[in-house]
Amino acid sequence: MLRTFVTVHRAGSFTRAAALLGLSQPAVTSQIRTLERQLGRPLFLRQARGVTPTSIGDELAHKAAPHLDALVEIAETGLDDGSSLRTLHLAGPPEFTAERALPALSELTGEDGQGFALRASFGTADETLEGLASGHHDLAISTARPRGALLTATPLCDEEHVLVAAPRWAKQTGAAGRPGDGTCLLERVPVIEVHESLPFVARYWASVFDTCPVPPGTVIAPDLRAVLACCLAGAGLAVLPRYLCAETLRRGDLVSLHDPAVPPLRTYFLAVRTGTLALPHVARAHEWLLRAAADWN
Numbered sequence: 001m002l003r004t005f006v007t008v009h010r011a012g013s014f015t016r017a018a019a020l021l022g023l024s025q026p027a028v029t030s031q032i033r034t035l036e037r038q039l040g041r042p043l044f045l046r047q048a049r050g051v052t053p054t055s056i057g058d059e060l061a062h063k064a065a066p067h068l069d070a071l072v073e074i075a076e077t078g079l080d081d082g083s084s085l086r087t088l089h090l091a092g093p094p095e096f097t098a099e100r101a102l103p104a105l106s107e108l109t110g111e112d113g114q115g116f117a118l119r120a121s122f123g124t125a126d127e128t129l130e131g132l133a134s135g136h137h138d139l140a141i142s143t144a145r146p147r148g149a150l151l152t153a154t155p156l157c158d159e160e161h162v163l164v165a166a167p168r169w170a171k172q173t174g175a176a177g178r179p180g181d182g183t184c185l186l187e188r189v190p191v192i193e194v195h196e197s198l199p200f201v202a203r204y205w206a207s208v209f210d211t212c213p214v215p216p217g218t219v220i221a222p223d224l225r226a227v228l229a230c231c232l233a234g235a236g237l238a239v240l241p242r243y244l245c246a247e248t249l250r251r252g253d254l255v256s257l258h259d260p261a262v263p264p265l266r267t268y269f270l271a272v273r274t275g276t277l278a279l280p281h282v283a284r285a286h287e288w289l290l291r292a293a294a295d296w297n
Contacts, residue, residue, distance in 0.1 A: 002064050004031045009061040010150040010274050013050035086281040087117040092141030094122035095224040104292040116281040138282050140271045153269040157293040161264040164254045165237040190236030192219045192227045200239035207264040
């Protein structure tokens with residue numbers, strides 16, 4: 001019953017808590033009502049969307065949650081027979097996770113008594129946060145900050161976006177470096193993007209040129225590494241994270257088409273289920289990624 005209560009408190013919704021617990025909503029409602037009758041006080045205020053804890057509900061969650069999390073840790077640790085490593089399940093965007101997070105965490109996968117096995121999955125921000133909330137992942141890297149008490153997020157790092165293309169496009173347009181020519185440049189160069197909505201290009205154009213792009217024709221490849229490859233092949237321009245294209249810029253295989261005074265940034269968040277940082281392998285991976293991110297900014 002207390003586990004159900006803490007899950008509702010963190011999820012902010014009977015419906016969401018029921019899904020996380022694998023119970024029906026009436027069963028969750030019944031357990032909460034029983035607990036409220038035992039205490040003689042309401043624990044939640046029902047609203048149009050979800051529930052809000054009362055002061056008594058907050059106090060009970062503050063007292064009960066750490067003990068329940070500790071029991072979960074004991075139960076999970078008891079599953080290990082000493083012959084295998086704990087497993088950390090990480091989720092995040094494919095490019096950033098592959099290029100940044102996994103290389104950093106691979107240093108912790110040794111059998112030194114504190115290491116862990118590592119499993120990674122890729123997805124959008126909504127997918128990874130939903131998987132984290134549902135218990136499929138231990139850590140999630142997301143470009144969206146989760147809301148509610150179920151998940152806790154810490155800013156991880158900022159990602160600078162760069163407008164790039166093969167050198168021949170810069171020569172042909174003659175518009176590189178002139179802020180007022182952003183629309184002209186886009187009209188003359190094909191665009192490479194990860195989605196039909198042009199999320200990277202649209203965000204860049206709105207931030208830097210204060211206008212909306214209208215590309216002549218695009219290459220859509222749902223992975224920034226594929227976008228980079230197409231850009232290197234001369235297919236057009238792209239907006240890419242600097243970490244992903246820094247080496248190609250250094251070699252001159254790609255060139256920056258514009259150098260704004262304030263480059264567009266996107267923030268990554270490191271999210272966990274509230275309370276799970278009590279688990280040693282989750283806490284160690286969380287701290288390790290935050291330390292590694294200090295060198296990424």
